[in-house]
Amino acid sequence: MLDKKSPIPAYFRLKQIIRDEIKRQDLKPGDPLPSEREYCERFGLSRMTVRQALKELELEGVIVREKGRGSFVAIPRIEQEGLMSFTEMVMSRGMTPRTEVVEFDSIPAGEMGEFLGIDLKEEVYRVARLRKADRVPVAVETVYIPVLLVPDFEKIDLSGSLYELLSTRYGIEVRSSRTSFSAVLSTPDLEALLMLEETMPLLKVESVYFHTKPVFYEVSYYRSDQFKITVNLNR
Amino acid sequence: MLDKKSPIPAYFRLKQIIRDEIKRQDLKPGDPLPSEREYCERFGLSRMTVRQALKELELEGVIVREKGRGSFVAIPRIEQEGLMSFTEMVMSRGMTPRTEVVEFDSIPAGEMGEFLGIDLKEEVYRVARLRKADRVPVAVETVYIPVLLVPDFEKIDLSGSLYELLSTRYGIEVRSSRTSFSAVLSTPDLEALLMLEETMPLLKVESVYFHTKPVFYEVSYYRSDQFKITVNLNR
DNA sequence: TATGTATAGTTGTATAGACACGTTATGTTA
DNA sequence: TAACATAACGTGTCTATACAACTATACATA
Numbered sequence: 001m002l003d004k005k006s007p008i009p010a011y012f013r014l015k016q017i018i019r020d021e022i023k024r025q026d027l028k029p030g031d032p033l034p035s036e037r038e039y040c041e042r043f044g045l046s047r048m049t050v051r052q053a054l055k056e057l058e059l060e061g062v063i064v065r066e067k068g069r070g071s072f073v074a075i076p077r078i079e080q081e082g083l084m085s086f087t088e089m090v091m092s093r094g095m096t097p098r099t100e101v102v103e104f105d106s107i108p109a110g111e112m113g114e115f116l117g118i119d120l121k122e123e124v125y126r127v128a129r130l131r132k133a134d135r136v137p138v139a140v141e142t143v144y145i146p147v148l149l150v151p152d153f154e155k156i157d158l159s160g161s162l163y164e165l166l167s168t169r170y171g172i173e174v175r176s177s178r179t180s181f182s183a184v185l186s187t188p189d190l191e192a193l194l195m196l197e198e199t200m201p202l203l204k205v206e207s208v209y210f211h212t213k214p215v216f217y218e219v220s221y222y223r224s225d226q227f228k229i230t231v232n233l234n235r
Numbered sequence: 236m237l238d239k240k241s242p243i244p245a246y247f248r249l250k251q252i253i254r255d256e257i258k259r260q261d262l263k264p265g266d267p268l269p270s271e272r273e274y275c276e277r278f279g280l281s282r283m284t285v286r287q288a289l290k291e292l293e294l295e296g297v298i299v300r301e302k303g304r305g306s307f308v309a310i311p312r313i314e315q316e317g318l319m320s321f322t323e324m325v326m327s328r329g330m331t332p333r334t335e336v337v338e339f340d341s342i343p344a345g346e347m348g349e350f351l352g353i354d355l356k357e358e359v360y361r362v363a364r365l366r367k368a369d370r371v372p373v374a375v376e377t378v379y380i381p382v383l384l385v386p387d388f389e390k391i392d393l394s395g396s397l398y399e400l401l402s403t404r405y406g407i408e409v410r411s412s413r414t415s416f417s418a419v420l421s422t423p424d425l426e427a428l429l430m431l432e433e434t435m436p437l438l439k440v441e442s443v444y445f446h447t448k449p450v451f452y453e454v455s456y457y458r459s460d461q462f463k464i465t466v467n468l469n470r
Numbered sequence: 471t472a473t474g475t476a477t478a479g480t481t482g483t484a485t486a487g488a489c490a491c492g493t494t495a496t497g498t499t500a
Numbered sequence: 501t502a503a504c505a506t507a508a509c510g511t512g513t514c515t516a517t518a519c520a521a522c523t524a525t526a527c528a529t530a
Contacts, residue, residue: 009512010514036480036481037480046516047515047516048515049515051481052513054481059294065481066480066481066523067481067522067523068479068480068481068482068523069480069523069524070479175469176468177468178466178468179466179468180464180465181440181459181463181464181465182438182459182464183419183439183457183459184436184459185435185436201419201436202418203416203438212296212299224418224419224439228417230413230416231416231466232412232414233412233413233468234469244482244483246484270510280484281485281486282485282486283484283485286512289511300512301492301493302493302510302511303491303493303509303510304492304493304494305510305511306511
């Protein structure tokens with residue numbers, strides 16, 4: 001039975017619950033979910049509320065629904081599309097990603113407001129993270145995300161995948177990005193963080209990530225002797 | 236008032252009606268839509284039904300909805316696709332592209348064979364081109380393409396868009412690419428071609444272009460003080 | 471055996487109403 | 501005039517219910 005007095009919508013919490021069950025492998029790909037009416041009983045919800053949760057999970061590709069048969073855990077796509085997170089990139093190379101948060105505060109959006117589609121005075125969190133692959137520092141990444149979008153952001157463990165965090169905790173599924181690539185020389189700041197002995201060229205990657213509206217802005221510097229960024233493009 | 240006896244669901248027909256109004260410019264980008272309750276009255280539908288139609292249009296990116304304000308026709312994204320040729324990139328910045336062929340020969344594929352899916356001993360054309368935007372050299376690009384794929388390649392004017400040439404002359408439509416980005420320091424060769432006074436970081440872009448099978452392999456070096464590469468990525 | 475039929479269980483579509491909560495404009499008060 | 505309250509109106513969430521459409525199974529019939 002879900003708590004009636006929670007400020008978080010019931011359909012949203014139900015989504016979380018189902019996603020968790022899938023993540024914990026209590027529900028495996030292909031497995032049938034309980035029927036809508038069973039969810040109604042189990043959590044004391046009306047059917048429309050349950051349906052809202054299931055519908056959204058379907059649109060996110062988490063489950064598939066078949067009229068007259070039921071709902072099933074989706075079988076994940078094998079093919080990785082163009083957009084890949086650092087975590088995914090490192091793991092796909094058979095290495096272990098690690099992340100250290102090196103800076104965390106909030107500032108007015110300023111010029112970022114334009115990219116993010118918000119007022120220049122609106123507050124954004126600034127999170128700088130050092131990214132490692134098999135203990136070797138390979139990138140410094142700074143993320144700017146509107147405070148209003150992510151309540152309690154400061155209390156959360158940011159050492160994992162930001163994509164996953166946004167999806168599981170805030171229900172924000174990143175769908176696309178606009179990314180620019182350029183080459184720059186390392187600065188003393190970056191050299192210190194990346195443990196570089198000398199000045200070297202770094203790959204600078206600037207991205208705005210979108211759901212339908214902009215979600216967050218990110219600037220990263222990669223040691224390109226250690227790490228190439230590969231993307232798949234279409235049409 | 237919608238026909239109650241139609242086999243097509245009401246919410247679906249309402250979506251069509253709204254889409255048509257947008258297409259006919261009765262509703263222009265940014266315009267507010269009638270409120271949910273007004274749609275209810277006008278078509279004799281319940282609010283949930285109207286909401287289903289509007290919700291789906293929102294997810295399709297046709298409209299945007301704002302709590303407390305209303306629903307609005309979405310402003311279409313200007314978005315060009317992910318894959319853009321040099322010619323397109325330069326022209327979209329309002330500059331004039333120019334190209335000089337600086338090298339043309341044929342060599343055995345060697346290690347390129349792996350990328351191109353051909354035998355290591357198969358011949359490939361090597362075409363190096365200097366790319367300029369408004370007379371300023373911004374990139375050196377070397378293309379490797381199997382000789383068998385492009386008969387009479389040596390007789391052709393290569394100073395234009397390679398995409399267009401492949402499409403119009405050989406009927407090969409490039410559909411996707413796999414592209415890697417990294418940062419390197421300029422070498423004396425590149426400095427001479429790009430008319431650089433001193434060593435500077437360059438953006439190195441390596442791509443394999445596909446129709447269904449690989450078509451050609453390309454390595455480019457961009458002056459990244461002059462030129463950023465921007466791509467749109469999905470999912 | 472093969473075919474049709476009834477039935478139970480599933481999701482899909484739709485109604486009517488209630489309250490919560492954000493936004494905007496207006497009017498009132500200090 | 502400036503700041504604050506309020507009302508009107510918008511979307512967001514949720515309940516309770518009904519019937520339609522589809523699927524799978526069991527069972528009866530030709």
